[in-house]
Each structure stands twice: as C-alpha cells, then as structure tokens.
Amino acid sequence: MGYPRALTIAGSDSGGGAGIQADIKTFQMLGTYGTSVVTALTAQDTTGVHEVVELSPAFVMRQLEAVLSDIGADAAKTGMLASSAIIEAVARTLETRPELPLVVDPVMVAKSGDSLLDPGAVEALRTRLLPRATVVTPNVPEAQVLTGLAVRDVAGMQEAARQLVAMGARWALVKGGHLDTGDEVVDVLFDGRHFELLRHPRIRTVHTHGTGCTLSAAITAFIARGFHVDQAVRRAQRYMQSALEQARELGHGRGPTNHWAGADLEAIRRLGSTSGGVVPVPEPAPTPQPPPETWPIGARPWLWRAAPFVQRIRAERPTIHAITNLVTIQRVASAALAVGAAPIMADAPQEAETLAAASRGLVLNIGTPDDLHLEAMLRAAQAASRAGIPIVLDPVGVGATTLRQQLVLRLITTARPSAIKANLAEGMALWELLRARETGQPAVEVRQAGVEPALLGGAPRPSLEQIRDVAACLARRLECLVAITGPVDVVSDGARTLEVHHGHPLMGDITGSGCMVTAVVAAFLAVARPYERLDAAAAALAVFAIAGQRAAGAVAGPGTLPAVLLDELDALTRQPARAFDPRLYVITDSRRTGVAGVVPAVEAALRGGSRVVQLREKTLPTPALLELGHALRDVTRQYGAVFLVNDRIDVAKAVQADGVHLGTGDMPVERARAILGPESIIGASVESAAEAAAAARAGADYLGVGPVYATMSKEDAGAARGIELVRQVRKATHLPIVAISGIDESNAPPAIEAGADGVAVIAAVMGAPDPEAAARRLLAAVERGLARRGLDGHRGGDAS
Numbered sequence: 001m002g003y004p005r006a007l008t009i010a011g012s013d014s015g016g017g018a019g020i021q022a023d024i025k026t027f028q029m030l031g032t033y034g035t036s037v038v039t040a041l042t043a044q045d046t047t048g049v050h051e052v053v054e055l056s057p058a059f060v061m062r063q064l065e066a067v068l069s070d071i072g073a074d075a076a077k078t079g080m081l082a083s084s085a086i087i088e089a090v091a092r093t094l095e096t097r098p099e100l101p102l103v104v105d106p107v108m109v110a111k112s113g114d115s116l117l118d119p120g121a122v123e124a125l126r127t128r129l130l131p132r133a134t135v136v137t138p139n140v141p142e143a144q145v146l147t148g149l150a151v152r153d154v155a156g157m158q159e160a161a162r163q164l165v166a167m168g169a170r171w172a173l174v175k176g177g178h179l180d181t182g183d184e185v186v187d188v189l190f191d192g193r194h195f196e197l198l199r200h201p202r203i204r205t206v207h208t209h210g211t212g213c214t215l216s217a218a219i220t221a222f223i224a225r226g227f228h229v230d231q232a233v234r235r236a237q238r239y240m241q242s243a244l245e246q247a248r249e250l251g252h253g254r255g256p257t258n259h260w261a262g263a264d265l266e267a268i269r270r271l272g273s274t275s276g277g278v279v280p281v282p283e284p285a286p287t288p289q290p291p292p293e294t295w296p297i298g299a300r301p302w303l304w305r306a307a308p309f310v311q312r313i314r315a316e317r318p319t320i321h322a323i324t325n326l327v328t329i330q331r332v333a334s335a336a337l338a339v340g341a342a343p344i345m346a347d348a349p350q351e352a353e354t355l356a357a358a359s360r361g362l363v364l365n366i367g368t369p370d371d372l373h374l375e376a377m378l379r380a381a382q383a384a385s386r387a388g389i390p391i392v393l394d395p396v397g398v399g400a401t402t403l404r405q406q407l408v409l410r411l412i413t414t415a416r417p418s419a420i421k422a423n424l425a426e427g428m429a430l431w432e433l434l435r436a437r438e439t440g441q442p443a444v445e446v447r448q449a450g451v452e453p454a455l456l457g458g459a460p461r462p463s464l465e466q467i468r469d470v471a472a473c474l475a476r477r478l479e480c481l482v483a484i485t486g487p488v489d490v491v492s493d494g495a496r497t498l499e500v501h502h503g504h505p506l507m508g509d510i511t512g513s514g515c516m517v518t519a520v521v522a523a524f525l526a527v528a529r530p531y532e533r534l535d536a537a538a539a540a541l542a543v544f545a546i547a548g549q550r551a552a553g554a555v556a557g558p559g560t561l562p563a564v565l566l567d568e569l570d571a572l573t574r575q576p577a578r579a580f581d582p583r584l585y586v587i588t589d590s591r592r593t594g595v596a597g598v599v600p601a602v603e604a605a606l607r608g609g610s611r612v613v614q615l616r617e618k619t620l621p622t623p624a625l626l627e628l629g630h631a632l633r634d635v636t637r638q639y640g641a642v643f644l645v646n647d648r649i650d651v652a653k654a655v656q657a658d659g660v661h662l663g664t665g666d667m668p669v670e671r672a673r674a675i676l677g678p679e680s681i682i683g684a685s686v687e688s689a690a691e692a693a694a695a696a697r698a699g700a701d702y703l704g705v706g707p708v709y710a711t712m713s714k715e716d717a718g719a720a721r722g723i724e725l726v727r728q729v730r731k732a733t734h735l736p737i738v739a740i741s742g743i744d745e746s747n748a749p750p751a752i753e754a755g756a757d758g759v760a761v762i763a764a765v766m767g768a769p770d771p772e773a774a775a776r777r778l779l780a781a782v783e784r785g786l787a788r789r790g791l792d793g794h795r796g797g798d799a800s
C-alpha cells in the first residue's frame with residue numbers, strides 16, 4: 001500500500017511557520033506524503049512579510065499538473081493564492097479532478113497584518129474556488145470579507161457559514177478565535193443542514209504564526225487518510241490545540257506553532273545518533289477500519305429498526321421526485337407509493353428545479369442518459385443540493401460508456417448526493433473511475449492491488465469483505481452513503497458498514513428491482529435525521545429485501561413477482577412492526593412512586609418521549625402485578641410504546657405484554673422463546689462481551705448492559721463498570737443495546753457515544769418530581785450522544 005497523499009497549493013514562508021512549509025510539516029506529522037504547488041514566495045519571518053514574489057499562473061498550473069499526473073493526491077488544500085489569475089489557473093486545473101477533496105483556506109492577511117491576496121481576487125475566490133471546496137476554513141475577518149457580513153458573535157458566525165455553503169462550499173468551518181468569547185473558543189462547523197459548535201479552551205500564547213495554515217493542512221491530511229470531514233476537523237483541532245500548547249520561543253515576533261506536537265521526539269532524535277542506531281520510520285497510519293457490522297439474520301430486528309422510518313413515511317408522506325430511466329419508471333413510482341411516499345416522476349428540465357426543491361427526496365437514475373434527462377438531472381440535483389434535500393444517485397451502467405461516466409462525475413461534483421445505490425458492477429466501475437480520474441490515467445489502465453483486479457477482466461466475484469471495502473472506500477471518497485446491492489446488500493458511510501442478508505435470487509430475474517430499491521432508500525432518507533441516515537438506508541434495503549423474499553416464496557415465477565413484491569412492500573409498511581425505539585427505556589418502581597403512582601408516572605414518561613416500558617416490581621403479589629400489567633399494557637399501546645415485563649413470563653403472557661426482560665438468573669432465553677413464540681420481544685441482561693454473544697446466539701432481541709454507573713435502585717447490582725463495559729459489548733454484538741444503572745441526563749451521552757442505542761432508567765424518571773420533563777431532558781441527552789456518535793461516523797468507541 002502506498003502513502004495517503006496530501007497536496008498543498010500555497011505560498012512559501014521563508015520563516016517556516018506558515019504557508020507551504022507549515023503544510024508539509026503537518027502532512028508529514030499526520031501520516032501523509034506531502035506534495036506542494038508554490039504560488040508565491042514570501043520573504044517572511046516571525047515579525048512580518050517583507051517582500052512577495054508571485055509565480056506565473058502558467059507555472060502554478062505546470063506544478064499542479066506535474067503532481068497530479070504522477071503522484072496523484074487523496075486530498076488537497078489551498079492557502080495563499082495571491083491573485084485572481086492564480087486562482088483561475090488552480091480552479092481550471094482542479095475542474096479536471098472533480099472527485100479530489102479540496103480544503104480551501106481563504107488566506108487573505110498574515111498574522112502580522114500584511115496582505116497576502118489582491119483585493120480584486122476575493123471575487124475569484126468566491127466564485128471559482130468556493131463552489132469547488134469540500135470545506136472552507138475562514139477565520140472571522142476572512143468570513144466577513146467573503147460574505148460581506150459583520151460577524152460579532154456565534155450567531156454571526158453561523159450566518160456566515162450558511163452563506164459560505166450557499167456559495168457552494170460543501171462544509172464551512174468558521175473559526176472563532178478572533179471573537180472575544182473568554183477562555184473558550186467556539187468554531188462553527190456547518191454542512192448545509194446542521195450546525196456543530198466546536199468548543200475548545202483558548203490557549204493564551206503569542207506563538208500563533210501559521211495557525212490557519214496548520215489547521216487546514218491537518219484537516220487535509222486526515223481527509224487524505226480517509227476520515228469524514230467532520231472527523232477530520234475534530235482531529236485536526238486536537239492536533240492544533242497541542243501545537244499551540246507546545247509552541248516554543250523562536251524569532252522576535254509571533255513565533256510558529258509546534259508542528260512536532262504529539263511526536264515521539266526521543267525516537268526522532270535517535271534517528272540521527274550514531275550510538276542509538278536507526279529507528280525505523282513508522283508506517284503511515286492505515287485508514288481506520290472499524291469492524292464491519294452484520295445485523296442478525298432474522299427479519300424481526302430489521303423490521304423494528306425500520307419501523308420508526310416507516311411510521312414517519314406513512315405519517316408525513318414525503319414527496320419523492322424521481323428522474324429515472326424509461327424502462328422502469330412505473331415500477332419506481334409504484335415502489336415509492338407502496339412504502340407510503342408520494343412519487344413525482346417528472347423529467348422536463350424546465351420544471352426540474354421547482355419540483356426538486358419542493359420535494360423531500362430526489363432520485364437520479366442515469367439509465368436514460370439523453371440530453372433531456374441529463375439537463376433535468378443536473379438542474380434538479382443543483383436545486384436539491386441547495387435546499388439540503390437528500391439525493392440518491394443510481395449510476396446505472398456507469399461502466400458502460402464515457403457519457404455515463406462523465407454524467408456521474410458531474411452529478412457527484414455539482415450535486416453531492418447523500419447516497420449512491422449501485423449494483424456490484426456499477427460500484428466497481430465507479431471505484432475504478434475515481435481512481436482513474438485521480439491518477440489521470442484512462443480507467444481501463446488502473447489495475448492496483450486489493451479488490452481492483454477482481455473488478456476487471458472477468459475475474460471471480462469479489463468476496464463480501466472486498467465489497468464492503470469498496471463501499472467504505474467509495475463512501476469516504478465521495479462523502480456520502482454508498483450501498484452496493486447483491487445477494488448480500490452492503491451499505492457504508494465510510495466508517496460504519498452494515499449488511500443485509502435478505503432477498504431472493506428470483507429478484508434478479510425482474511427488470512428494475514435495483515431502480516425500485518433506490519426509490520425506497522430515498523423515501524427512508526427523506527424522513528431520517530442526519531445521524532440516522534446509515535441506519536435508514538440499511539433499513540430501506542432490508543425492508544425491500546424482506547418483501548422480495550416473502551414475495552418470491554409466494555409466486556410461481558418472475559412474471560408475477562413484481563406485483564406480489566409491491567403487495568408485500570405495502571403490507572410490511574402499512575402495518576409496520578411495533579417500533580422498538582430503545583432511546584429511552586423506563587422501568588417501574590412502586591417503591592418510588594407508590595403503587596397508585598406507577599401508571600401516572602409511566603404515562604408522564606410516555607408523554608416525555610419514552611417508547612419502552614418495563615414492569616419491574618420485585619415485591620408486589622401476583623394479583624397486584626397482573627392488575628398493574630393490564631393498566632400498563634393499555635397505556636403503552638395508546639402511545640405506540642413497547643411494554644415488557646421483568647422476570648415473569650407468566651405475567652407477560654397473561655397481560656399480553658410485548659415481551660419480557662430476563663437476567664442471568666431467570667428463565668434462559670431459548671426456553672422463554674419456546675414459550676412466548678417468535679414475535680415476542682426478549683431482552684437479556686449481560687455483563688460482558690461473552691455473555692452478549694451468548695445471548696445473541698440464544699435469540700435475544702436486545703441487551704440490557706450494566707451496571708454502567710452506581711445505582712441505588714437495585715440492591716444486588718454489582719460494582720459499576722463504566723462505559724468501557726458498553727464499548728466491549730458493542731464490539732461483540734449488533735443487537736440493540738440499552739445501558740443501565742445510575743444513568744441520568746449528565747452521564748447518558750458518554751454511554752451512548754460508547755455504543756449504546758438507548759438508556760434504561762428507574763430513578764432518573766420514576767424518581768423525578770416531574771417524570772415528563774425528566775424524560776424529555778433525558779431523551780434530549782440521548783439524542784445529543786447519538787448525534788455525536790453519528791458525526792463520528794461509527795457505532796461507539798473511537799476507531800482511530
């Protein structure tokens with residue numbers, strides 16, 4: 001494997017603290033091979049910029065072509081670009097590499113106050129580079145110049161970020177160091193839909209020369225290594241904080257930051273010593289590859305997972321605008337309709353923008369790539385992109401012709417889809433196409449190690465592991481979900497990869513099943529929250545595959561399959577399985593509420609958003625338990641929540657609860673399943689990864705993982721194990737996990753970030769003076785944890 005490659009296009013700082021020099025040092029430190037295109041030379045030191053010599057735009061272009069055509073790049077950044085002519089040269093060359101992630105650091109003024117960009121060049125920066133930027137990283141003064149806004153506070157930074165994204169940048173990171181926000185610096189990260197406020201302590205140092213260059217170089221390095229933009233930004237900020245903290249005195253003015261931050265200086269020193277021997281240069285850090293997730297084979301957990309999305313689709317009836325091929329147009333419309341969405345099949349370019357902007361999801365299927373469809377797709381894509389509407393791209397037959405390849409590249413760069421749904425051949429062709437564009441070689445000549453030989457020349461079908469790898473690599477490259485469908489469907493966001501083991505071979509014998517599933521994915525994404533998108537896409541694939549499986553079992557052949565498939569899709573989504581939404585799981589305790597207070601407290605928790613309730617009463621006599629059970633069953637049904645009984649299978653059956661929760665000393669899961677049947681929900685308590693794996697094998701549907709923190713509610717709970725227990729169990733299973741014991745609003749987010757899907761509580765809700773408000777606050781805390789985990793791109797733990 002070669003090195004991840006990071007390219008900087010910037011000016012030289014003879015003082016070495018900023019510009020090209022800072023970038024290359026940062027690239028090297030962060031495990032990437034750095035290359036450079038110099039735009040200007042500055043005679044500069046820590047006291048200021050003494051003279052600037054610009055290079056000719058033609059020579060800048062020459063350098064850029066040299067680097068890209070030979071070494072290539074996995075990510076690039078721009079820094080000081082000096083003039084509009086240089087910006088134009090850079091923009092024109094980068095147009096030929098639309099897939100190359102680009103970090104634009106809009107350098108205008110040095111820390112010393114000296115200008116580094118012609119005033120006339122700001123417009124070129126705005127119109128030629130911002131639309132090409134994967135992420136733009138202005139500080140407050142730069143954001144003001146680019147947007148014309150007066151930025152005085154965080155709200156102003158948010159507005160500036162919004163405008164920068166409206167100008168075409170995919171992400172905007174507006175850095176707040178210049179604002180007076182006390183001991184804390186707040187940076188704003190915006191992806192066109194959601195703001196993240198990234199807070200970090202202000203480091204009081206004068207040695208800040210090159211901070212902007214270093215941060216943007218670090219972001220570039222992490223993107224080159226395969227991190228999502230948001231992960232790259234967070235990691236880059238951590239590096240930047242250390243570089244500032246560890247800055248040392250150098251020169252007579254504002255000294256540079258310490259690019260060695262975090263390095264093993266002893267090892268580096270030994271490199272040059274005669275006595276210590278040569279220390280091998282460490283291998284660049286491999287792209288993080290968290291273990292793949294495989295969902296259980298059974299359909300039930302998938303249907304639960306899909307249920308919240310299905311319920312939302314049925315309730316909200318999202319409009320899905322589909323521009324699709326002529327062969328399958330009717331099937332695509334029917335599939336969207338069957339899951340409860342409202343399809344609009346419109347391909348006239350004149351109305352494409354209006355309809356796309358008025359929809360909740362856009363399907364772009366390139367199967368009929370004539371001029372009409374092409375123009376309609378581009379117009380709709382841009383409108384949807386601007387409005388933040390999820391776009392699902394189906395690159396039908398992308399390997400077949402250059403026309404389709406060019407169209408896909410244009411759509412990817414101008415529209416930035418939320419998801420790409422491809423079959424295996426298309427996924428492979430896309431991968432090859434991107435590699436080829438990056439190295440400047442014709443696609444057919446790209447033959448590298450790994451999965452690629454298998455893509456070409458009729459080689460055997462790649463293994464599931466290789467397909468997962470391709471999906472994850474494509475997702476990282478394209479910053480979107482990538483689903484590759486086949487006997488096993490694989491979907492990845494670049495960090496997490498899920499598999500769906502459903503479907504039926506007969507599905508391959510009907511025209512347009514791939515096109516249909518694309519519309520279903522669009523409907524699910526239309527109602528998904530940002531951090532749910534991977535799960536939503538996987539659930540869409542699963543629902544479609546399960547419908548296909550059921551339909552195939554009921555028909556004589558492929559002729560009748562499409563009709564029965566639509567019936568199954570309709571049935572599965574019209575009366576969805578009860579959603580098992582484990583985010584807030586509330587457990588009763590009449591010792592806290594009084595027996596008469598149990599139902600009112602549970603009802604308040606349900607109003608506050610809890611969707612799972614467990615009857616756990618260790619001391620009540622059975623008749624009282626039955627009475628409470630009946631009442632709780634009724635109230636939970638009213639709220640569409642799941643109702644479970646602790647320990648007592650007999651009581652669960654008698655009151656027609658949805659299932660039971662069992663501990664290690666209770667009825668074994670297999671025996672409970674035999675008694676309760678396949679549709680009941682059975683939860684199991686586990687205290688280790690081994691117990692989790694055993695419970696999953698035994699057929700548990702979810703796991704209660706604890707004790708996480710200390711509790712007053714269970715006398716025989718063992719010693720608190722902390723969130724590490726959640727992390728370990730998460731690694732061992734793909735079942736839904738609820739963290740339990742001592743959970744409250746303040747400590748719920750870390751448990752969720754460690755991999756739990758929800759929290760199970762007694763005291764935090766049933767012991768609260770206002771259980772409704774307490775439930776609402778706790779659910780919000782869980783949501784915060786889920787959102788953070790979603791942004792980190794994986795289910796629990798830090799993969800790097």
Ligand SMILES: Cc1ncc(COP(=O)(O)OP(=O)(O)O)c(N)n1
Pocket residue numbers: 585587614616646647661662663664665666683684685703704705706714738740760
């Ligand atoms: C969601 C959830 N997780 C764990 C438990 C504990 O069950 P168990 O270990 O059987 O202990 P008791 O609750 O029976 O004392 C639970 N009840 N719920």
Ligand SMILES: Cc1nc(C(=O)O)sc1CCOP(=O)(O)O
Pocket residue numbers: 587685704705706707708710711712713714717718740741742743760761762763764
């Ligand atoms: C029922 C239960 N089971 C636990 C386990 O560790 O398995 S801890 C616990 C009590 C949870 O109550 P609270 O939210 O008040 O701490």
Ligand SMILES: [Mg+2]
Pocket residue numbers: 646647661662663664666
């Ligand atoms: Mg028990």
